[in-house]
Amino acid sequence: MEYDENGVSIVPFELKKEIFEEARRDFRYEEYVRGCLNCGVCAGGCPPHRFFDFSPRIVLQKMKSKDPELIWTMMDEYVWACFQCFTCAMICPFLNSPGGVIAILREIAVRRGFESAKKVLKPYSRVLLKLTAYGNQLSPDMIQPDFFPDWGPHIGYASTDLAVKRKAIPMPTLQVTNLAWDVAPEAMKELYDIFDEAGVFKIIESVDPSLYEIIQDIVDDVRSS
């Protein structure tokens, strides 16, 4: 990437065009981008529209413009504002799915290892590690007061005597602390094969190479167990 004298990246038009073509080639694109009335119904129901400079109407309008320059302007933090609630998809009179378009654009951003994607996802790496390496997403031992101080003093409940409190849950699958449930190694190994074949590990490598290394160490251990 080239940069101007202010350190702002100079993005060649060709790359912007490629991004748009990549989005348009996605087999879900036609399903998600139909006619747009510019009515704004989607924005009215969109949660982040209340907090951020973000609107699903703008997303659809820019896609409909087919202008790579306009579409490029959404490839930074913009696409990461979406809550993925799909309120827009339910209420759009044209059955567009702005949330679906966002998902396609995010995929492109991480696949190509965009700096904005790396920055946004950095604090998310613990979850990414848990999911990719263990086939789970969140675990009881992650709910710690120092990580969730805004959740109040009761969060400490989960961190004292956690093992015995989990043991008291009357479902054997849940009697662990480092996973949401005790995932069998054979399930993890199948998940790794899927991630290999579907290119998911590759995506993680492009967005966070050091995390990828850690994940691969765990994957190797589980695979050889």
Place this chain on the structure above:
Amino acid sequence: MAIEIGNRLGLANVKSDYIHAAGRKLEDIHDELLELEAKGEVKVIHVKDENKPIEAETLFGWKKKIPTNKLWHHKSCGQCGNIPGYPVSLLWFMNKFGIEYIDERNQTSCTAWNYHGSGTSNPVGLAAVAVRNWHRAYELGLFPLFHCATTFGDYKEMRNLLVEHKELRDEVRRIMHKIGRELVIPEYIVHYSEWVHVMRFEIAKLKKYDLSNVIATIHPACHTYKMIPEDCIYDKEIYAGKRTAVSTGIALALGAQVADYSTWYDCCGFGFRHILTEREASRSFVMDRKIRPMVREAQSDVCITQDTGCTTTLDKNQWIGKAMGYTEQVPVMADVMFAALACGADVYKIVQLQWHTTDWRPLCEKIGIDWKKSEDEYDAYLEELKAGGKTVNLYEYPAGK
């Protein structure tokens, strides 16, 4: 009969082909799936008589068979981390009804929370994970029951994409062969709350407490009714068929008052990524758009959810609101937990409310539940376990697992 409507906000009584103003016909994917099966393209996990199905209607009046027996529990990443009472209450009811099921370790996350939070997957990855878990239920001769709303939404979407796109089917089939599995698709994608919904009158027969003075506000999970909206249960007796009936149905069957509030359709603020790494957006949304309207407009005693992410978001974010002068508080729990409370399940050992942050004791007291007794017994139980005692489980792994 064809009918034109403007969106998918809720027309339960349209029993017809549906032609959208934009010229798109929404097909019932179920019929297309059976056609693919007839051509030998896919295997289908059918809802059989042994699954003791109960029929419900979806948004456009299409029939959906909800299996009530011989089930495979597909757990949620979120619920077990924060809200273990949610699957436990479900198993508690299933045991009461003598339902056959398996809850095992051989299951992965659907990975959709991660996808919607970070974009670090793709449709092939998501669909392959879905089919992997569906196939596990299939080889056990069981029907999969999905606990999580995001799993439900994602799997509905993956089922549709797999039925509609041969290239995706071919790619997923190739991956399944690599891991020694086959391309199978469930006849219906079924969420646990749909099981609760169709079983609501049976559940209500177990009721121990009068709930007529309890005001409940319902927060349905976005991914149950906004993702593939046409595949979600509606009932013309509930909200006149204008909103999804699930969760409201069980609260009404138990005799609670269900009160409306102006932001019913709003999401909880979870945001997938936001709840973990941009929490100020989540908590502002929780207080401004959900909790405050529920309390101010409806004087709600309890917020009833049907998912993990929503329960966590709405429960955990109320405490910090006090710093900004938000005094409104309401306990949050999934529909099945509320039902279990009403039917006399132990507050600590079964409903597991001790993990929840917003005070639920006033609700118990209003219902007439002696939570203190339950707490004392639980504390003694923990001491027993610490001393090497064995857990009294609701379920044991099949021998050899």
